[in-house]
Amino acid sequence: MFSETRYAMNGDLRVAYRASPAGARDIVLVPNWFTNCEVFPELPGVAGWLEAMTSLGRVILFDQPGSGASDPLAQGAMPTLEQWTDSITAVLDALEISEATLIAYAGAIHTAALFAATYPSRTTALVLPESTPDGVNRTDSMQDVVASAAAVWGTGELEHVINPDMPWNEEIRAAWARHERLAASPHTAEVMLPLLAEANAHAIFPTVRVPTLLLHHRDDPFIPPEKGQAVADYIADSEFVELPGRNVYHVVEPWRDSFDAIAEFLTGEQPAVADDRVLATVLFTDIVDSTRRAAEMGDRDWHALLDAHDAIVRSQLSRFRGREVNTSGDGFLAMFDGPQRAIRCAMTIRDAVHTLGIEIRAGLHTGECEVRGDDIGGIGVHIGARVSAMAGPDEVLVSSTLRDLVIGSGLEFEDRGAHQLKGVPGEWRLSAVTS
Numbered sequence: 001m002f003s004e005t006r007y008a009m010n011g012d013l014r015v016a017y018r019a020s021p022a023g024a025r026d027i028v029l030v031p032n033w034f035t036n037c038e039v040f041p042e043l044p045g046v047a048g049w050l051e052a053m054t055s056l057g058r059v060i061l062f063d064q065p066g067s068g069a070s071d072p073l074a075q076g077a078m079p080t081l082e083q084w085t086d087s088i089t090a091v092l093d094a095l096e097i098s099e100a101t102l103i104a105y106a107g108a109i110h111t112a113a114l115f116a117a118t119y120p121s122r123t124t125a126l127v128l129p130e131s132t133p134d135g136v137n138r139t140d141s142m143q144d145v146v147a148s149a150a151a152v153w154g155t156g157e158l159e160h161v162i163n164p165d166m167p168w169n170e171e172i173r174a175a176w177a178r179h180e181r182l183a184a185s186p187h188t189a190e191v192m193l194p195l196l197a198e199a200n201a202h203a204i205f206p207t208v209r210v211p212t213l214l215l216h217h218r219d220d221p222f223i224p225p226e227k228g229q230a231v232a233d234y235i236a237d238s239e240f241v242e243l244p245g246r247n248v249y250h251v252v253e254p255w256r257d258s259f260d261a262i263a264e265f266l267t268g269e270q271p272a273v274a275d276d277r278v279l280a281t282v283l284f285t286d287i288v289d290s291t292r293r294a295a296e297m298g299d300r301d302w303h304a305l306l307d308a309h310d311a312i313v314r315s316q317l318s319r320f321r322g323r324e325v326n327t328s329g330d331g332f333l334a335m336f337d338g339p340q341r342a343i344r345c346a347m348t349i350r351d352a353v354h355t356l357g358i359e360i361r362a363g364l365h366t367g368e369c370e371v372r373g374d375d376i377g378g379i380g381v382h383i384g385a386r387v388s389a390m391a392g393p394d395e396v397l398v399s400s401t402l403r404d405l406v407i408g409s410g411l412e413f414e415d416r417g418a419h420q421l422k423g424v425p426g427e428w429r430l431s432a433v434t435s
Contacts, residue, residue, distance in 0.1 A: 001050070002020050003018050003020070004018070005017070005018050006094070007094075008062070008087075008090040008091045009094075010087045010089075011083075013065040013071040013073075014065075014070060015087045016062060016069035017037060017061060017062035017063075017091045017094070018061045018062075019058055019060045019061075023054065023058045024057045025124065026058050026092075026097045026101065027053060027056065027057050027059050027060065027100060027102075028060045028062075028100045028101070029059065029105060030104045030111050031062060031068075031105045031108055032105050032107030032108045033064050033066065033067045033107070033184065033188075033192045034107070034180065035064075035067060035179075036067070036069055036183040037062060037063050038068070038069050038182065039178065039182055042379070043175055043179055044167075044171065044176075044367075044368055045172070045255070046251050046252060047370075049251045049259060052256075053262075055263075056266055062087060064079065064084055064087055065083065066079055067188070068182065068183050079195075081110060081114060082114075085111055085118065088102070088111070088115045089122075098122065099122045100123070101123075101125040101127065102126050103129075103262070104127065104128050104129065106249055107196045109128050112126060113126065114204050116208050116212075117209070120209050120210050123210045124211075125212070125213070125265070126212040127213045127214075127262055128228075128231065129214075129216070130215070130228065130250070131214050131223075131228045132227035132228070132230075133230050133231050133234065147190070150189050154181045154186060156173040156174065156175070156177030156178075157173070157177075159176040159249075162249070163246075163249050164246050164247070165245050165246050165254060169367075169401045169404070170399075171379070171399075174424075174426030202234070205234035205235050206234050211237075211265075212237075212238040213238070213239050213261065213262065214228050214232045214235075214238055214239065214240045215228075216228035216229075217242075217246055217247055217250075218242050218244055218245065219244075219245065220245075220248060222248055225242050243257045243258060244257065280335045280366070280376070281337075281342040281364060282335050282336075282342075282369065282380060283335070283342050283364050283384070284331065284364075284384055285313065285349060285362045286329075286360065287309065287358055287359070288360060288393040288394070290330040305356060306330060309330070309353055309358065310327070316345050316349050316352065317332075320345035321336065321337065321338070321341055322336045322341070322345050325374070333376075333381075335376060339402050340406045340409045342364055342402075343411060346362040346364060346396045346433070347433060349362070350396055359393045359394045360394070361391035361392060361393060362391060363387035363389070363390065363398070364384060364396070364398045365383045365401060365402055366401050366402045367383055367384075367401065369381055379424070382423060382424065383424055384399075386421035386423070387421070387428075390421075392432075395432050396432065397432055398413070398430070398432075398433060399429075399430060400430070413431035413432065414431060414432045414434050415429070416430040416431055417430070418430075
């Protein structure tokens, strides 16, 4: 969906950016200092928001100098608000864009507001989520807060703390942890967090003269709605919308209320967002030693055996409310709306094919899947395939995510240890279903 990373020049520093295909308008996501545009679109939850945003226009992502895929700063140099603002200009110029809507990421409110106030002719609209006029003022505990954040930097846990409503499991944690590590080092985070926390934009907001939407989650424990309302009071004719939720970020699940408000603000209409991303349990199966068995049996007998195998699989999918996605030779990919049903279906298939004198291996995982017509894709499917590849003969192997979801079901498991799954970040604990 997004272009390969390119570079724009902010002075003598290269600013990494990516863009989706051209649309009705140009929308720039103004980042804080902790992003990496190479991997940001792949983050669980974020991918859905970005895809929805591309229905409104071309979405542009970039990394500030010193972070992500952009050039590092000179040794000992600190960034300035002016430099951050110049990055927006650099990216717009590189893409030959005359004007754009700016949507600020958490921690980038002041950057976006300064650009809008300085270049109103290049700013069609401004969207400021979780705004505060004065950041977080220094207190005696600030040093402890920064030290705590730096201590967990690169683990993904900070994202869970500031976004308590975001769905959370090991898959999501590992993805966000990787993004943190590729965005900034722990030392960089330690240096930059106080700077962002102390930002003060009282003088900027009253000078903003472009259409402005302020969004705020009602129960955000870190930035209370009164802060956002205070910013709205500074900006003439701005619109303040309070939404249910506790997250600091508006680009992660659940993001639909925020997206609807942005879409209505930009287009005057409430769009219908397709449910093309769903949480599902995926099941992969294949026949053990199929190549050898086919060679021994000959084509005719092998095809007859495959037909009998397929009939058993389809019968059990129907029984356990599974949906066949596709088949490839001796294997099936199916999806389920219930993790316990998926495991029991796999066990039943495993036992039933014994009557045919064959064994199968099966792998399952629960995660976010992209629905593409009759097909499915995404990281959840990719992990399911990798789990299946690790399964032994006559084994039903599941990810730790799935095992955690069926606690209390009566199903029993045997730990198979931690594994690296090809193409998937982090270590994954796998378990075999025993009964």
